[in-house]
Amino acid sequence: MDISGSGELWEDDEEEEGDDEGLLEEEAENFADENDWEPPPRAPPSPSSDRASYPENDVANVGIREAQVRTGAQLRTKTFSVPFPGVHAGAAINKQRQPTEYECFRAAHADEDNPYAPFLSRLDWEVAKWAKMRGPGSTAVTELLQIKDLVTLLGLSFKNTKELNTIIDEQLTSGRPRFIRREIIVAGEAFEVFYRDVIQCIRALYGDPEFSGILVFTPERHYTDKDCKRRVYFDMHTGRWWWDTQKALEKLKPGATIIPIIISSDKTQLTVFGSRTAYPVYLTIGNIPKDVRRKASRRGQILLAYLPSSRLEHISNKAARRRVLANVFHKCMSTILKPLVNAGIHGIEIASGDGVSRRGHPIFAMYVGDYPEQLLVTCCKTGTCPKCAIPRDDVGKSTEAQRPLRNLEKVLDAVAQVGGSAAAFSKACREAGIKPVRNPFWAQLPFVNIFQSITPDILHQLYQGVIKHLVAWLKDAYGAEELDARCRRLPPNHQIRLFMKGITTLTRVTGKQHADMCKCLLGLIIGLPLRDGLSPVRLVRAVRAILDFLYLSRYPAHTSDTLAQLRAALLRFHENKSIFVDLGIRTQWKLPKLHSLDHYMDSIKLFGTLDNSDTQYTERLHIDFAKNAYRATNHKDEFPQMTAWLERREKILRHDAYIQWRLERITTRVRLTRWPSSKGVRFNKIVNSYAASWFRDALARFIVAYRDPLLTGPEIEQESNTISYRWDKLWVWHKIRFVLEDAQQLGVMEAGQDVAHARPARQDKHGRPVPARFDTVLVNDGTGAAAGVEGYRVGRIRLIFQLPNDACKQYFPHSVPPGQLAYVEWYTAFTQPDPVHQMYRISRSRDGDGRLLASVVEVRQIRRSCHLYPISGAVIDRSWTSSTVLDKCEDYWTSPFSDEHMYMTLF
Numbered sequence: 001m002d003i004s005g006s007g008e009l010w011e012d013d014e015e016e017e018g019d020d021e022g023l024l025e026e027e028a029e030n031f032a033d034e035n036d037w038e039p040p041p042r043a044p045p046s047p048s049s050d051r052a053s054y055p056e057n058d059v060a061n062v063g064i065r066e067a068q069v070r071t072g073a074q075l076r077t078k079t080f081s082v083p084f085p086g087v088h089a090g091a092a093i094n095k096q097r098q099p100t101e102y103e104c105f106r107a108a109h110a111d112e113d114n115p116y117a118p119f120l121s122r123l124d125w126e127v128a129k130w131a132k133m134r135g136p137g138s139t140a141v142t143e144l145l146q147i148k149d150l151v152t153l154l155g156l157s158f159k160n161t162k163e164l165n166t167i168i169d170e171q172l173t174s175g176r177p178r179f180i181r182r183e184i185i186v187a188g189e190a191f192e193v194f195y196r197d198v199i200q201c202i203r204a205l206y207g208d209p210e211f212s213g214i215l216v217f218t219p220e221r222h223y224t225d226k227d228c229k230r231r232v233y234f235d236m237h238t239g240r241w242w243w244d245t246q247k248a249l250e251k252l253k254p255g256a257t258i259i260p261i262i263i264s265s266d267k268t269q270l271t272v273f274g275s276r277t278a279y280p281v282y283l284t285i286g287n288i289p290k291d292v293r294r295k296a297s298r299r300g301q302i303l304l305a306y307l308p309s310s311r312l313e314h315i316s317n318k319a320a321r322r323r324v325l326a327n328v329f330h331k332c333m334s335t336i337l338k339p340l341v342n343a344g345i346h347g348i349e350i351a352s353g354d355g356v357s358r359r360g361h362p363i364f365a366m367y368v369g370d371y372p373e374q375l376l377v378t379c380c381k382t383g384t385c386p387k388c389a390i391p392r393d394d395v396g397k398s399t400e401a402q403r404p405l406r407n408l409e410k411v412l413d414a415v416a417q418v419g420g421s422a423a424a425f426s427k428a429c430r431e432a433g434i435k436p437v438r439n440p441f442w443a444q445l446p447f448v449n450i451f452q453s454i455t456p457d458i459l460h461q462l463y464q465g466v467i468k469h470l471v472a473w474l475k476d477a478y479g480a481e482e483l484d485a486r487c488r489r490l491p492p493n494h495q496i497r498l499f500m501k502g503i504t505t506l507t508r509v510t511g512k513q514h515a516d517m518c519k520c521l522l523g524l525i526i527g528l529p530l531r532d533g534l535s536p537v538r539l540v541r542a543v544r545a546i547l548d549f550l551y552l553s554r555y556p557a558h559t560s561d562t563l564a565q566l567r568a569a570l571l572r573f574h575e576n577k578s579i580f581v582d583l584g585i586r587t588q589w590k591l592p593k594l595h596s597l598d599h600y601m602d603s604i605k606l607f608g609t610l611d612n613s614d615t616q617y618t619e620r621l622h623i624d625f626a627k628n629a630y631r632a633t634n635h636k637d638e639f640p641q642m643t644a645w646l647e648r649r650e651k652i653l654r655h656d657a658y659i660q661w662r663l664e665r666i667t668t669r670v671r672l673t674r675w676p677s678s679k680g681v682r683f684n685k686i687v688n689s690y691a692a693s694w695f696r697d698a699l700a701r702f703i704v705a706y707r708d709p710l711l712t713g714p715e716i717e718q719e720s721n722t723i724s725y726r727w728d729k730l731w732v733w734h735k736i737r738f739v740l741e742d743a744q745q746l747g748v749m750e751a752g753q754d755v756a757h758a759r760p761a762r763q764d765k766h767g768r769p770v771p772a773r774f775d776t777v778l779v780n781d782g783t784g785a786a787a788g789v790e791g792y793r794v795g796r797i798r799l800i801f802q803l804p805n806d807a808c809k810q811y812f813p814h815s816v817p818p819g820q821l822a823y824v825e826w827y828t829a830f831t832q833p834d835p836v837h838q839m840y841r842i843s844r845s846r847d848g849d850g851r852l853l854a855s856v857v858e859v860r861q862i863r864r865s866c867h868l869y870p871i872s873g874a875v876i877d878r879s880w881t882s883s884t885v886l887d888k889c890e891d892y893w894t895s896p897f898s899d900e901h902m903y904m905t906l907f
Helices: 017-033 056-075 101-108 122-133 138-145 150-154 161-171 198-206 240-252 318-337 339-346 371-378 408-419 422-432 458-478 480-487 511-518 521-525 537-553 560-576 578-582 592-607 615-619 621-631 638-663 683-689 695-707 713-720 805-811 900-905
Strands: 007-011 080-083 180-186 189-195 220-223 231-233 257-265 280-285 302-306 348-351 357-368 678-682 729-733 735-740 752-759 776-780 792-802 821-826 840-843 854-858 862-865 868-870 891-894
Touching: 101 638, 122 150, 122 161, 122 638, 138 150, 138 161, 161 638, 180 318, 189 318, 189 638, 198 257, 198 280, 198 302, 198 339, 198 348, 198 357, 231 592, 240 257, 240 357, 240 592, 280 621, 302 318, 302 638, 318 371, 339 357, 371 592, 408 422, 458 480, 458 511, 458 521, 458 537, 458 592, 458 615, 480 521, 521 537, 521 868, 537 560, 537 578, 560 592, 615 621, 621 638, 678 683, 683 695, 695 713, 695 821, 695 854, 735 792, 735 862, 752 792, 752 862, 752 900, 792 854, 862 900
Parallel strands: 257 357
Antiparallel strands: 007 735, 080 220, 180 189, 189 302, 220 231, 257 280, 280 302, 348 357, 678 729, 729 792, 735 752, 776 792, 776 862, 792 821, 821 854, 840 891, 868 891
């Protein structure tokens, strides 16, 4: 257990070969790559002074550090909630409780003793579930079931796929509506669209028994203080949009329960080669908490439609083609979302998963999509902002705190002229700053401002946008050779992906790879000189500012103060970005994705934190709802087959959840194991294989200090000389697992996992050598808090062990013996962060004779792993490798970017 109160500790089990095989193979490959050829280092440019330029900013950065510490402390307090005034909002209808869908399904099947009905038994159900969820295909399943006597021996209720499909189609329910196939005519051409009744989809999500007890019905305001001065934003109901919309709706129809509708759409490739595409549209509701909505396994999203994905290549004029595509999109979406017009104003009676009825008002709230999709939805032109009317030439040039949105009334007035002449309509749209699209789908929806509804997109705007550009700029500024050389020499860590080939040679880089780059980007450039004698201070500050903005934008909860920090980080980037112009890397800043960052703060205030709307969660749905569905077809007229496959899959998943409800099974997420990786490890092997050179002395000092905590250092040294060892074998573990709990302590942030390794060299299952690995960690001296470096020190684990029972009886006859212990080599204590890039510098601790200082500590004092950036000159020592850098390098920067938990912790 972690004495800092920040997480739980998992002890490792015996070898866990299945768990470690993949990691060992990866490390063996990385070890082989360490010896690959690389170009010789070039002579560095003339060095420049990092501190001579812009000294006034050093003082400002001290203020930034103090603000971060203060804000972190404010977040780690219990919030004070203020409910929406009045008793009518979100109130239940005074009506008898309706039976839930699970209860209805149970009543429809008379066999009370069989929770698997309509299947005959557990085995019958599990075979059916395997066939539809994991099976090799309909034909293969049928051939399997035709094996003589197999169906009889297993007691199955079906003998081929056709009979199984009949059971699923006729006797199971998903609670979700079936797809409708319809042709829509645009410009005299027919387009086929598959969609579901949007109201029934909303009823299915809102009334799903799986979400019973977690739905939110009314908006709230949350604060960190009783005086309600510092606002907290996290889930959608804590934002201003829900509160303001509820207020407006209560004036018209008191007693409303708002159901915020969140739509997302994006084209996706169905085949690796070829041109087969799908255009799925997904729907979810803001009443479902964000941690459920963004997990595909929780089924908080529903496939609403497949839009036509034709490219209209027969239209030769590109402008005409784009215009027709835009009109097709809006015509389809208008048809699908038309029921929301009346339901949003007058409401519908709707029951939640617990059978309680309310008057729900489904109101379109957010549209989630990448930049092309945002332009398509808002009818804006390429190169402009889909939210504000900033001139195209000013996009990305500077930043403003609150940019006004586009004039919705002016846009609606232009759209209303669609019935007039084409020339007048085009002119009105041009003056309003939009494309001439007939009847945008959002024009008639109540309480909707489409320019407000467009939300930030961390995946495409930051990872695949600004970060992608930043990596290219750094390559131009420093050259690929030294950046890749430094990248190859970063030490391993559980949270870090090692790019052993470097980062500058990668092609078709994914958002996940850009996220992995961000964890090491700052460490690659610190200490590198720029050409022409330019100071790198501005460049380092610009990189740090973008990384701060990225990590802050991913916070699961925000306060007024963290939003101010987010804004300050963006300002720092704009203040220092001129270095890229001075280097000749940029001549202008017309980057819509850079400009989009201006709108992040307002969007968080409106709709809650950005994990409510990031496309990385909706793009994950493409795998289940598009790609896997397509693979299950014969690739001819695929969409009817895809929709049928999805409907059956939804029924299987729903029935599985129903069975869990019937059986009332309880699962646990945390397990504790106790068996070591190696038993009977002798002292000489500890010294040689684990490089624990001073293990005997360190263990003796620990035993003395543990028995009498009041002893001073000299007394401990003197007493430790009396310790003798009548045994020489230990149980040894090769890794420790940690659960990283909510760093903000608001109950919003999900727990993460972390691992620290301490194992000698070995071989993988193919006989390839795997180097020794001894990770660095944060150790709590007993006074460390939930955040900040005070009370913590970095150490390198050499050995994780436990004393044998005989030793415990010998040394601790009258006290409780310690549990698992760790032999740790120390680094110097934290002092002050660097004023330019705000990271802490540490060095390997040595005594007066140059020997490394080491101690034995209780494992429960170890907070988590800690990643280090090696410090080098302008050219990194080519004799270092990833597996040896912690042994050869003396000085390091402590990285806060290994993961979100570390960023919040290591102020």
